[in-house]
Structure formats: C-alpha cells, structure tokens
Amino acid sequence: TQLLEQSPQFLSIQEGENLTVYCNSSSVFSSLQWYRQEPGEGPVLLVTVVTGGEVKKLKRLTFQFGDARKDSSLHITAAQPGDTGLYLCAGARNSGYALNFGKGTSLLVTP
Amino acid sequence: DAGVTQSPTHLIKTRGQQVTLRCSPISGHKSVSWYQQVLGQGPQFIFQYYEKEERGRGNFPDRFSARQFPNYSSELNVNALLLGDSALYLCASSFIPGENTEAFFGQGTRLTVV
Numbered sequence: 001t002q003l004l005e006q007s008p009q010f011l012s013i014q015e016g017e018n019l020t021v022y023c024n025s026s027s028v029f030s031s032l033q034w035y036r037q038e039p040g041e042g043p044v045l046l047v048t049v050v051t052g053g054e055v056k057k058l059k060r061l062t063f064q065f066g067d068a069r070k071d072s073s074l075h076i077t078a079a080q081p082g083d084t085g086l087y088l089c090a091g092a093r094n095s096g097y098a099l100n101f102g103k104g105t106s107l108l109v110t111p
Numbered sequence: 112d113a114g115v116t117q118s119p120t121h122l123i124k125t126r127g128q129q130v131t132l133r134c135s136p137i138s139g140h141k142s143v144s145w146y147q148q149v150l151g152q153g154p155q156f157i158f159q160y161y162e163k164e165e166r167g168r169g170n171f172p173d174r175f176s177a178r179q180f181p182n183y184s185s186e187l188n189v190n191a192l193l194l195g196d197s198a199l200y201l202c203a204s205s206f207i208p209g210e211n212t213e214a215f216f217g218q219g220t221r222l223t224v225v
Contacts, residue, residue, distance in 0.1 A: 004153075033213065042115070042201050042216035043154070088153050097167030097208050098144070101153030 003027050004091055006102035013079055014110055021074045021105045023089035030092050032065055032072045033099065037086040079109045113138065115204045115217035123223045124192050132187045132220045134202030140215075142166075142208045143185040145177055146201040148219070154201055160185055161208045189222075197224045 007022045023032070031050045035043035047056050049065035049072060056063045060083075062075040072089055086106050090099040116135045124130050136143050142161040146154035156169035160179035179185045189196055199221050203214040 035216075040199075040219075040221065042117075042218045045213055045215060048213050090153075092212075097159040098156040098169060099146075099154075099203075099214060101146075101155070103151070103153045 003100040004089055004102035006087075006089060006105050008105060009103065010106050010108075012108045012110070015080055016078050017109075019076050019079060019107070021076075021087050021107075022071070023073065023102055024071045025091065026070065027091070027093065028069050029100075030069075032069075033090045033092070034063055034072070034074055035088040035090065037088060037104070043088055076107075079107075081109045081111055083107060084109050115202055115215055117200075117202050117217035117220050119220060120218065121221045121223075123225060125225055126192055126194060128192050129188065129190045130192060130222060132189075132200050132202075132222070133184065134187070134204075134217060135184045136202075136204030137215060140204040140206050141183050142205045142212075143179055143183065144203040144205070144214065145185070145187045146203065146216075147171070148199040148201055150198075157187070159208060166208055192224045194224050197222060 004023055004025050033048045034046045037043040047063045052067045052069045054065045060077045064073050086104045088101055088104045090101045118133045144159040145157040148154040157171050158177045159167040163179045174190045177187045199219040201219045202217045205212045205214045
C-alpha cells in the first residue's frame, strides 16, 4: 500500500522555469523528508520538516509541510540542469522505524 | 568523513542462489535500515536494526534476513533468489531510530537475478 502519492510522476521543463512537486497522503506523519536521487545512486537527503505549516528554504528550493502534517510540497525556482533527478518524499509515522516513500517525481531540466 | 558504504556495488546471481549484502553506517550511527528499490518505484522498507536487535520488519518473505554486528555494520541475506528480487538494495544509517531522525543512504547494491 502506497501511503504517499507524488505528483506529477514525470516533469520535463526548460532551464529557468519554476516548478512544484506534491506529496499527498491521507495519513498523518511525524516528519517528512525530501530526497533527490540520481540514476544508480542512493537518495540524498535534502530536508526534514517536522512541524505542521513549516516552511524551509534551501537556496532555490522551498519545502512546505501541510498544517495537518498529511502533505508536503517542493517548489524549485529558476530550475537548472543540475536539478535533474528523481525527487522522493518519505514520511515517518509514530511507529518510528520505517520511512514510507512515494514513487517519486522524475525531473528533467534541459538547457 | 565517510558516509554510508555498501558492498558490493553490483552483483549478478542466478535464480535459487543466495546473496549477502553488506553495509557500514556513518561513524557514530547505531541504527541501520535496509530498503529495496525496484525500477520505477520508491524504496520499500525491509528491516531496521538498532543496537544489534531487529526493531522493525517490512512486508517481505522469510527468505530475507539481516543482522547487525557489534561495530554497527550490517548484512542483508536473501535466500532462494527469484527474478523479482532484482532491485537496488539501499542501506540507511541514522544515529538512533525514531520518527524525527534523519536517515542517510548509501549508494546501494544493484542486484540482478537471471
């Protein structure tokens, strides 16, 4: 059972455009993490959000945790080819030991 | 600083064989988790170990087993391999287990079963 639904599944944009990736669930999460993964590599942690309504910025990336802690979004401003990759959201529930991942959003930024 | 290291990076096995994958966590981290990532999917939780004890198990058959050693490194064993076991196996390291603890992943072991 996929607890986290990510959309869109695929996104192809040109350099300089803005984009938003969504991560939605009907379940409440204690925290939510965003990762970026390149082909053949492990996921690299970008950010962890813990508090409902929390907004975190990482250079051109803005992450938001929903007020009810059931959803999150990732917004990229002025995308660059180096942003290309698979973006994964992962939620931790009160049980603590497992991360529940979405299927990911595959982003391609062309020059 | 060394991150999470996994070995081997690539592996080809035939159906019915057994395989052992290895993981060394970040220095100071005491918890190791294993995930399976099939092509086109997000990682799926297999096991978590903390202080050499199993703390959680995902929905995987008994052919999958793991253990953690006193130095906090870990091994994942898969017996009687099936074609469907072909995947990227990821090890994640964290200081302690917990819902707000950040997990750091290794580069993975790509297992191909033929």
